[in-house]
Amino acid sequence: MIGKKFIFAASTCAFQIEGGRNLGGRTDSIWDEFTKRNFFIPPLGKATREINSIALASDFYSKYKTDARIMKRMGLQGFVYNMDWTRIFPKNSSDFNPEGIKFYDDVFKTLTEKGIKPIPILYHWDTPMWAEIQGGFENRDVIEWFRNYVRIVFRFLGKYSDLSFVNDENSTFTLNGYLSDYYPPAKNNKTAFAKAIHHLNLSAAIAKEEFELAKVAGYIAEDARLGIDHDWTPPHQYQEGDEAAVVKYNQWFKNFFLDPNLKGTYPEVFFQWLKDEEIDLTITDQDLTLLLKNRLDLIGWNYYRPCYITSDENVDDLKMLRQKSHTFFVSGFKQVFPKDIEYTKWNWIIDPSMLATGAEILWKEY
Template identity: 60%
Template structure:
């Protein structure tokens, strides 16, 4: 493996979005298999709408991880963040380990190491085993017994391959859209279910940390290994910097969307705003002192940050003309602020996500001030777009421009003292998107989803990111003539083993 002191240039992805092989190797269904089968819907061509497509094959990483590791090596990447699949390891219950699942995962890690790429696993990303969900899933405290067995097994078999781990990825989106809404599985839309689920997810972080330290004592994991949590905080910007109500709304937003999701696992406590919300909504659930003490005793080591965009916040009573907005305002489970999408001087993606790297530096400094000088890593950052794949070259200029400004912001934050250890973009290749199916392109590498082989082809952004990684971030320039020449050379030399 490359010197661990090197800055990590990585890509990130998630099992249910890339892997395929969903019923191979002893695996059974998870909540995402059930959800996509039950809600399968592909809008007509040219008609807007959410595509919920099959994940049975996805980008077929299950069969093509060797191919993909060569493509990553060719780009001089030295890291690969992967959201693991609990259900591939324990497909029936929490006691019976699936040997085929262990073997496949270990072979995939070995192949990455062989190509000088550090595998960086995330233990859980939204994909609860169906056998666990049938028994209550994250609402049932028994899941913590099942979870402990899972993480012990992962540390035992995979600990020797990596020194960087994450527990959970985007607990916020998972619980808000899956427990206070029906947008994502398990589609509970129940406040009590939400409170139980998020508390058990937080306890899962503490359990993982406890088992992580035990795994170090047993020699499964190196003593200097670190375990973190990934959060998708969108740093706020006041809609009107002179309006005290907007500034107050920012404070409340951060209590919910920063502190509520990170404090339990980074500080061992909940913000008071959460307990007030439980009381105001007459939710019959108590968080015991024993649980709080356990969280406090087993805090995590560092933070992974999914930065895609900031958000504009206003006071809840502010009236803003629809003509001034790109899309309707949003409110969440708390009604003390709203998110607005101004048109003036704001850029948007094809999917109406704000494009603005300005809060990456200041936001990382805020987290440093709150959580100390701990390691920080960008785990997800990328541009979802409709890439034009009709020509010989896939010229995703917008993606390159987006990545350039964000990577330069990371390097600037590092220069002024933020302990950034790496940058990982979302994502390596085109995959299944929960919000856009196979229509929403994120990858550096294109996947032909209509081919049985799921053929890979590099985009212009692949050549650019290779330039960045090879120069260790020193060359983020965009010379389109050079990049097109580089991409043509890539295609000319694109081995049969990389297709």
Template identity: 50%
Template sequence: MKNNVFYYSTSSNAFQMEGARNLHGRTDSIWDWYTKTYFKIPPNNSTEREINSIEVASDFYHKYKSDVKIMKDLGLNAFVYNMDWTRIFPKDENYVNPMGLQFYDNLFNELSKNKIKPIPILFHWDTPMWLEIKGGWTSKEILPAFRNYCSTVFKYLGKYTDVWFVNDENKSFTLDGYLGNIFPPCKNSPSDFVKAIHNLNMSAAIAKEEFLKAKNEGYVSEDSILGIDDDWSPPIVWNNGNDEKQNEDLINNYNAWMRDFWIDPNIKGEYPKVFWDYLKENKLDANILEEELSYLQKFKLDFIGWNFYRPYFITNKNNNVDIKLLHKEPVSYSFGDFVVVLPKEHKNYTKWLWPIYPEYLEVGLKAYKDKYNLPIMIIENGFGDFDDKSNELILDIDRINYLQPILESVNKCRKLDLNLFGYSMWTFCDIFSPSAGYRKDYGLVSVDFNSQIKERKPKLSYCYYKNVIMSNGEDTNFDKERLVKELSNLLINWDILWK
């Protein structure tokens, strides 16, 4: 990647957006199984978790051409997309589904024709069910299958882009799906957790080896880069006393577990000490072979993606915190010296109790620069809400209020030489959320999920982000009345072919 272009993008994910789950040779992933098995619809306006069908979702599979038109009008010069392994390899590690591959070729070609760079992510939580039956990420059988997937994708799609990611949010995937049971595959097993994370790390090194082969064979350009995407939340020490050394130790322990552990193996080629101590203390066998540690060291990734939504307030595990000071019980893990808390004294939260604290975007980027000094792209940042879609104009002003200081900080950080080369907003249009189904709106574009055609409609935030992009990030301020006029005019000319 040689150019100095800054990427203004949106991000999305196949199982949350694509639909067409049983069409053209595709079979189930673990998220198909999970949403069918644990289907649940809470009352309206409740923040209780909804687990809904992903059979159609936002129907991006059929609507990608009109969606790309909308992306072009928005002014995007990139689109981050988490691909669907199962659509390309629906039954075993050797059979390539031509129609699955054709869909991504069509999508990437359509994006490229409209001067929007595809930025693919190879894996985001949706293990093929045929592989899960063999043990999924707890079994080394998954690694040759992932190698074939990588080599196939690089061979047939490598010509479209020079920016790639292997994995997205290994932390959420394994903490909630392997150490816990609220995401598939619902293992709730420390033993499965450590095996899964090591195999995920190995998969990234395998991807890098295949990436280098693809460069030698001319499938991927020589200057292409391959990264890993993580969702570290910078820490804020809360109610932990005034001992500076104690607080520094707490932050270091938190960062070792909640940042370093998830990216060091693929960025530095090694596990942090806390992981080896955890294995020893808990008598766990992660099935790590000596030659695999050398392999991680040999095939390190090139850059970092960061999903920034919020910081975490933390305090020491041994503190007796008055629950009356918190919105809910502290969250603790089987590792680390910290717990995550939601103090009432912080007044700015989303409806899902995610702290709003835009200052920590700069704090986080500086921390990444200090530790890794690699190129970095913000891959996810956005605002989940109950958007009012009852009127002609969707005036999601709370989303704009959230985004404005974030985008102001992005522009500042570009000038501070923090290695930042792109910002991608979560997400393009309303989609299925793993934590809240279809009731948690994230999109700049509304999707009418009650419509047979999943009709699209821009929100006020669409006009806001469009203006920011037009100014190359320099003008992040907004005037509500002016934006409302722009949205009204946009809807007058909203071509039926875009809906």
């Protein structure tokens, strides 16, 4: 929504469809390395994880003009696209790749000519390997590496859209990549998680700072907006007495991932967790000032499903549940899976009921 105007759009990311991984001067990201090392195609009809080659994918790299014509015939008015940092900075933090910029310029120009608004997202989990080798988002230097990247994007591509996002689903990326080995960089370490999420937040603030400078320079429209995209799963209270569990769940899965870039601060539960876990992370007054001065303009919310939350002190009644409950990296609440509702084969609840309610909750708070 821009004002009262609704944009009917589709969304995807470079990792999922682009292909051309070794073309146009591009080098590997952490997802190239991860998919090569963990390649796995499940048996036909088995609902389990597939880790396929991304070398070709849907070949958007070669077929974007055809895809744009299809989008126009479909009546799409916008295209949300998670760009590839590695295509633009394939070797280091300072030397950008003209071929990478030209590719995205061609894509955005083609979309614009078809009446489709490009809505870029700057980062979607695919840290360049050159950056990861130096520590990736655990290394505070990533903030300046990211600054150089967004500065180039705004300079050359900012003219195409008045709506952009910095990050996409920081929660899924950091929980699965830094508190687990399910996604790259597969750290499974609490300190790595804390550093990564803090540096992601600071990188978004830096992006906002550069976004406003790009407006002054005339690269971006004065009324353009920059947001953060989040995949908060809104909770249902499972049973009477679970109010406190739901509150704590939201403090972590809503406020923890949105407050830094929309309010300029962290919820108190994060500072307490750092202390309880004895995690070596310094959040300076300068960091908090940077966040506060460079708050983002809007939320992109990816609604997949709701969840049912109860206190983690409650014992599972497997007669009433589809499976055992899911616990989190913090205590006080857990997710349960009631039997009497509909699920996908991946155990995702099929329930649109929280779409409007969740949007209203976000609107009222932010």
